[in-house]
Amino acid sequence: ETGVTQSPTHLIKTRGQQVTLRCSSQSGHNTVSWYQQALGQGPQFIFQYYREEENGRGNFPPRFSGLQFPNYSSELNVNALELDDSALYLCASSLKGSTDTQYFGPGTRLTVL
Amino acid sequence: AQSVTQLDSHVSVSEGTPVLLRCNYSSSYSPSLFWYVQHPNKGLQLLLKYTSAATLVKGINGFEAEFKKSETSFHLTKPSAHMSDAAEYFCVVSDHNAGNNRKLIWGLGTSLAVNP
Numbered sequence: 001e002t003g004v005t006q007s008p009t010h011l012i013k014t015r016g017q018q019v020t021l022r023c024s025s026q027s028g029h030n031t032v033s034w035y036q037q038a039l040g041q042g043p044q045f046i047f048q049y050y051r052e053e054e055n056g057r058g059n060f061p062p063r064f065s066g067l068q069f070p071n072y073s074s075e076l077n078v079n080a081l082e083l084d085d086s087a088l089y090l091c092a093s094s095l096k097g098s099t100d101t102q103y104f105g106p107g108t109r110l111t112v113l
Numbered sequence: 114a115q116s117v118t119q120l121d122s123h124v125s126v127s128e129g130t131p132v133l134l135r136c137n138y139s140s141s142y143s144p145s146l147f148w149y150v151q152h153p154n155k156g157l158q159l160l161l162k163y164t165s166a167a168t169l170v171k172g173i174n175g176f177e178a179e180f181k182k183s184e185t186s187f188h189l190t191k192p193s194a195h196m197s198d199a200a201e202y203f204c205v206v207s208d209h210n211a212g213n214n215r216k217l218i219w220g221l222g223t224s225l226a227v228n229p
């Protein structure tokens with residue numbers, strides 16, 4: 001059984017650019033959730049994907065978008081990057097219909113200059 | 114709406130002494146509750162979870178938590194702290210809203226320091 005993996009581990013971008021972050025879910029899991037964790041804060045829910053469709057969204061603007069693929073891996077896209085987008089982005093996978101246990105990847109550290 | 118409050122932002126204990134990290138929750142439904150730990154520059158690891166079974170939940174690394182509905186609390190404890198327990202701890206409630214679109218509601222975290 002493989003765990004949740006994310007790529008890249010670190011990324012530096014400038015304001016206005018676009019970024020794509022990737023996540024491979026744990027084997028057998030069909031749900032992926034994305035979180036933003038600013039320095040010194042708890043994770044904030046961005047959105048969740050289940051079977052390739054968005055299944056809930058937090059309080060994030062439309063420039064945060066995502067995809068889930070048939071193999072349940074997922075992407076997080078952020079357009080028009082702002083300085084405040086600098087954060088650790090966490091992906092978590094789970095099996096919908098279970099007791100909600102989410103398993104997290106190591107995260108992608110995004111720095112926006 | 115669900116919410117979770119971690120009552121202490123920082124807790125400092127000596128190695129070998131008990132650990133108590135406090136968490137209160139608010140939920141209109143029968144909640145699922147979790148504790149996660151995050152070591153510096155590492156991802157989040159599930160310590161334990163409560164899902165309406167036994168009220169005393171045992172987790173990894175000697176941690177346990179007790180669900181007290183009358184007090185709306187889910188405090189995390191460990192009898193004897195180890196240096197490796199120093200980390201950030203998050204209390205989390207699962208949001209069971211309409212349509213079963215579940216998401217996790219996170220506390221702000223408690224930073225645990227363990228002194229030699």
